Structure formats: structure tokens, C-alpha cells
Amino acid sequence: xxxxxxxxxxxxxxxxxxxxxxxxxxxxxxxxxxxxxxxxxxxxxxxxxxxxxxxxxxxxxxxxxxxxxxxxxxxxxxxxxxxxxxxxxxxxxxxxxxxxxxxxxxxxxxxxxxxxxxxxxxxxxxxxxxxxxxxxxxxxxxxxxxxxxxxxxxxxxxxxxxxxxxxxxxxxxxxxxxxxxxxxxxxxxxxxxxxxxxxxxxxxxxxxxxxxxxxxxxxxxxxxxxxxxxxxxxxxxxxxxxxxxxxxxxxxxxxxxxxxxxxxxxxxxxxxxxxxxxxxxxxxxxxxxxxxxxxxxxxxxxxxxxxxxxxxxxxxxxxxxxxxxxxxxxxxxxxxxxxxxxxxxxxxxxxxxxxxxxxxxxxxxxxxxxxxxxxxxxxxxxxxxxxxxxxxxxxxxxxxxxxxxxxxxxxxxxxxxxxxxxxxxxxxxxxxxxxxxxxxxxxxxxxxxxxxxxxxxxxxxxxxxxxxxxxxxxxxxxxxxxxxxxxxxxxxxxxxxxxxxxxxxxxxxxxxxxxxxxxxxxxxxxxxxxxxxxxxxxxxxxxxxxxxxxxxxxxxxxxxxxxxxxxxxxxxxxxxxxxxx
Numbered sequence: 001x002x003x004x005x006x007x008x009x010x011x012x013x014x015x016x017x018x019x020x021x022x023x024x025x026x027x028x029x030x031x032x033x034x035x036x037x038x039x040x041x042x043x044x045x046x047x048x049x050x051x052x053x054x055x056x057x058x059x060x061x062x063x064x065x066x067x068x069x070x071x072x073x074x075x076x077x078x079x080x081x082x083x084x085x086x087x088x089x090x091x092x093x094x095x096x097x098x099x100x101x102x103x104x105x106x107x108x109x110x111x112x113x114x115x116x117x118x119x120x121x122x123x124x125x126x127x128x129x130x131x132x133x134x135x136x137x138x139x140x141x142x143x144x145x146x147x148x149x150x151x152x153x154x155x156x157x158x159x160x161x162x163x164x165x166x167x168x169x170x171x172x173x174x175x176x177x178x179x180x181x182x183x184x185x186x187x188x189x190x191x192x193x194x195x196x197x198x199x200x201x202x203x204x205x206x207x208x209x210x211x212x213x214x215x216x217x218x219x220x221x222x223x224x225x226x227x228x229x230x231x232x233x234x235x236x237x238x239x240x241x242x243x244x245x246x247x248x249x250x251x252x253x254x255x256x257x258x259x260x261x262x263x264x265x266x267x268x269x270x271x272x273x274x275x276x277x278x279x280x281x282x283x284x285x286x287x288x289x290x291x292x293x294x295x296x297x298x299x300x301x302x303x304x305x306x307x308x309x310x311x312x313x314x315x316x317x318x319x320x321x322x323x324x325x326x327x328x329x330x331x332x333x334x335x336x337x338x339x340x341x342x343x344x345x346x347x348x349x350x351x352x353x354x355x356x357x358x359x360x361x362x363x364x365x366x367x368x369x370x371x372x373x374x375x376x377x378x379x380x381x382x383x384x385x386x387x388x389x390x391x392x393x394x395x396x397x398x399x400x401x402x403x404x405x406x407x408x409x410x411x412x413x414x415x416x417x418x419x420x421x422x423x424x425x426x427x428x429x430x431x432x433x434x435x436x437x438x439x440x441x442x443x444x445x446x447x448x449x450x451x452x453x454x455x456x457x458x459x460x461x462x463x464x465x466x467x468x469x470x471x472x473x474x475x476x477x478x479x480x481x482x483x484x485x486x487x488x489x490x491x492x493x494x495x496x497x498x499x500x501x502x503x504x505x506x507x508x509x510x511x512x513x514x515x516x517x518x519x520x521x522x523x524x525x526x527x528x529x530x531x532x533x534x535x536x537x538x539x540x541x542x543x544x545x546x547x548x549x550x551x552x553x554x555x556x557x558x559x560x561x562x563x564x565x566x567x568x569x570x571x572x573x574x575x576x577x578x579x580x581x
Contacts, residue, residue, distance in 0.1 A: 028174030312455030
């Protein structure tokens with residue numbers, strides 16, 4: 001009893017048990033989990049979505065159903081199922097007019113899962129509680145006709161499940177304790193591992209899950225996020241107080257607009273000079289025995305590549321190939337979309353909104369020199385224009401995550417404009433030349449026998465103190481080292497693709513504007529707007545980095561781009577994972 005694994009995010013107990021349920025002899029697992037937070041609850045939601053959508057349900061609903069852990073674990077192959085099992089499974093897809101039939105089919109499906117799960121397992125406990133809840137609601141259906149409405153039926157099922165707490169303690173003599181943070185009270189361990197030590201999880205911080213405003217809660221002595229955070233803070237520090245070895249695990253992936261931030265607890269501990277700290281950056285890999293997949297460039301694939309070349313290679317398409325040719329094959333040639341492309345708040349949609357707002361704000365001032373008066377007028381229009389763009393893209397900006405994103409975008413744009421005002425007051429002269437400018441040109445590859453075109457959209461072209469600048473807006477994470485190059489060849493490395501994109505835009509601009517002999521190019525990152533324009537720089541031994549991109553640099557880049565496209569069309573080089581590293 002010397003080691004404890006404490007789950008900061010207690011919802012991880014489900015995935016953990018999926019992997020380790022049959023390897024728990026040495027583990028003392030203490031689980032108290034609400035029934036509505038289990039995979040069974042998600043599955044019921046999926047089944048009702050199918051019933052609602054009938055034969056037209058979307059890819060997202062289909063993926064949610066068949067990517068559910070219960071399906072993946074118990075129904076690995078539909079072809080191997082017995083006839084009776086297939087019948088039970090198929091009943092879920094039948095459009096039923098009666099609520100009792102839906103409940104009966106769901107219970108039958110859960111009983112099928114129960115027959116395949118180990119006796120005394122966490123699954124068996126969940127199924128027992130689910131069927132008990134469904135049986136109770138089945139009796140209510142006969143009494144209350146309103147439950148024949150499927151939306152009402154789903155609401156009452158979820159409402160009942162919210163009140164059921166699962167208590168699972170299969171082995172109380174295990175050597176390693178697995179528990180939630182609140183279950184660690186009054187317990188001491190030599191070795192403590194705490195997972196999900198991220199801000200917003202541990203502690204949870206401020207949430208918007210109550211209709212009662214914060215001020216009213218304080219006035220009437222109701223529990224607020226401050227008291228809840230204080231409880232978690234106490235348990236965290238009490239748990240690690242007597243431990244000899246403490247492992248704090250957090251997610252450092254900063255992708256997307258909101259990203260992940262390590263918990264304030266870690267920042268506080270970093271200030272303690274008395275404690276020895278060791279940091280590990282772990283890139284997790286999952287072992288598998290599958291051979292590496294290769295996809296040959298068939299005549300049909302080459303035909304599609306030719307169509308792509310004629311319509312034009314874009315910077316994002318080239319980036320996709322550099323990072324992973326397999327993704328290029330599926331997404332570009334086979335047109336397979338990511339699941340999150342249907343999500344309302346995926347990074348792509350947020351990027352589109354950010355670009356559209358800036359275009360509408362600056363558009364009245366194209367071919368004009370900016371001044372303080374014009375920029376202040378733009379600032380006053382941010383609210384109206386932002387709402388207009390959100391409504392156009394059918395995005396919610398009044399509550400929840402949509403409201404947070406709405407406020408972040410407004411704040412970032414306002415800060416960007418204020419920085420531009422400061423720059424002008426210090427003597428800079430800025431002229432907007434183009435916004436969201438579509439450009440295209442051809443590469444001279446005579447061996448192909450057909451044109452190789454490239455295309456792209458430049459977010460902003462301006463002139464600052466007489467120097468042409470190409471500006472690319474980014475809403476995701478960004479590191480300045482990604483656009484600092486030793487030489488032009490480096491931009492075709494997977495970690496430097498942002499540099500490739502910037503030089504790609506520069507190539508198109510200079511081909512379309514031969515009178516221009518040099519320019520500057522860079523990124524404005526919404527998540528760190530205070531840095532302003534992050535310029536692409538090439539290593540120069542005398543000056544550190546040279547930020548002026550001239551025709552000699554672009555000539556080298558064009559040659560490398562031609563070599564890459566030649567490889568893409570080489571039928572002897574198959575599509576394989578990360579072939580360019």
C-alpha cells in the first residue's frame with residue numbers, strides 16, 4: 001500500500017478499465033462514477049440519434065455509434081456474430097413508433113453485451129444498473145403517454161441515469177491504489193502519481209454550468225467555483241505532503257484555439273526551490289504488430305494527381321504531404337474528411353471566422369494609408385462585424401464555448417489594432433494593398449507534359465515604410481523557431497512547414513509582381529497577438545537573421561518545390577507514413 005495513482009480527470013477510469021480490467025490482480029480500484037457519464041449512456045444517445053435521423057443520419061452519428069468502446073470491444077467483427085446476435089444488433093436500427101419497443105431493443109442489446117463480459121466486471125455492474133433504470137422507465141411509459149415522444153423519453157432516461165452512482169471496488173487488497181482526488185482524503189502514500197494536472201481539470205476553475213450568477217451565490221452563501229477549487233487544492237497538497245516520490249502528468253498539447261495549460265499547482269511547485277524537480281516530455285506511441293502500410297501510385301491515383309496539378313497545388317496540400325503522405329493520400333486523393341470537420345468549433349471553422357472578420361473590418365481601407373482615426377473606427381465596428389460573421393457561419397456566440405471563442409477573437413483583434421495604432425504613432429506608415437488575395441501561377445516542369453499550377457490565398461498584403469509585407473493569420477499554436485531557418489532547404493522538414501507556406505506565398509506574389517525585388521513575410525498568431533508580426537528569417541552569420549526575402553531565396557525555394565512535386569508524381573515512390581520525416 002505504498003503507491004497511489006490518482007485520476008485528476010475521473011472520466012478516465014472508463015478507458016483505463018477498458019484496457020486493464022483483466023489485469024487488475026495487483027490493483028485496488030475505487031470507482032464512484034455516475035451512470036450518465038458511462039459509455040452506455042453515450043450509446044443510448046447514439047441509438048436515439050439514429051431513431052431521430054432515420055435513414056439520413058450523418059457520418060458523425062455513424063462514427064459515434066461504431067467508435068463507441070462497447071462496439072469496439074464486444075463486436076470486433078460483424079461477420080463473426082451469430083444470427084441471433086445480428087438480429088439483436090439490427091433491432092437498434094429499426095424505426096420504432098412505440099417507446100416500449102425502443103427500450104426493449106436497448107435492453108436486449110445490453111444483455112448481449114453482458115453475456116460477452118466477464119462476471120463481476122465493471123461492465124456487468126453498468127449493465128445491471130442500466131437495465132434496472134430502463135425497466136423502471138418502461139413501467140412509466142404505460143402511465144404517461146407523453147413518453148411516446150422520443151425526445152421526452154431520452155430526457156427522462158438521462159435524468160434517471162444522472163441520479164445513479166456506480167460503486168465499483170473489485171479488489172481491495174491490491175498493492176496499487178487507483179482512485180479519484182476526493183477519495184484520497186486522510187490517506188498517505190510514498191509514491192503518488194496524479195494524472196490530468198491541467199488547468200480546467202485540476203482545479204476545475206470557473207464554469208458556466210449554473211443559471212445563478214456568481215454575485216448572487218456569494219451573497220446567499222452558495223457554493224462557488226472558489227470553494228470547489230479550495231477543496232481540490234487542499235486534497236492535492238495534503239496528498240503530496242508526505243509522499244517521497246511525486247509524479248504529476250499533464251497534457252502539453254497546445255493545438256486548437258483553447259489548447260492545454262499546465263495546472264496552477266505545477267506553477268506553484270516550480271517556485272519551491274527546496275524540492276528537486278525532473279521534467280519529462282513524453283511522446284506516447286502505441287505498439288502494434290501491423291506491418292507499415294504502403295499505397296502504390298496506381299494509374300487512377302496518378303490521374304487524380306494530374307487533376308490536382310491542373311487545378312493547382314495549395315500550401316496546405318503540400319504541407320499535408322510533407323507531414324504524412326498517407327494523410328495526403330486519404331484526404332486529398334480519396335477526399336476522406338476528418339470527424340471534427342463536422343464540429344461547430346473545430347479549428348478550421350474558427351480560422352475561417354477570424355479571417356472573415358478581419359477582411360470585413362479592413363476592406364473599406366484597401367489602397368489607403370492607415371491612421372489613428374481609421375483604426376479607432378475599425379475598433380468600434382468589431383462587435384457588429386463579429387456577430388455578423390458568426391451568424392453567417394451559423395455559430396453560437398451567446399453561450400458556452402461559442403461565447404468564449406467569440407470573446408477571444410474580439411479581444412485578439414482589438415489588441416492587434418491597438419498595436420497597429422502604436423506603431424503608426426511611433427512614425428510607421430502602413431498601407432493596405434490587398435486582403436484575402438487569390439493568386440496562382442505555373443511551375444516550369446517541361447518533363448511532365450501538362451501544366452503544374454500552384455495556388456493560394458494571401459490573408460493580407462500591405463506596405464510598411466515602403467517595404468511590401470505578406471501577412472498570414474494563424475489561430476492555432478505557433479513557435480517562433482518554426483519560421484527561423486538555417487537555409488531554404490529546411491522549410492521542407494515536417495517541423496518547419498509554416499516556413500514553407502510563407503515562402504510559397506512569396507513565390508506566387510513575386511511571380512505575379514515581377515517589379516518587386518524583395519519583401520518581408522510573416523505570421524500574426526491570434527493566440528499570442530502581442531508579438532505582432534512574426535517574420536520569417538534566414539540565418540545570416542553577420543546579422544543573425546535576415547528578414548528580407550529576395551528573388552535568389554525564392555529561386556532556391558522554387559527548385560526545392562519542383563523536386564518535391566516530382567517526387568509526388570514518381571510512380572516508384574509509394575505513399576507511406578512520414579517518408580520525408
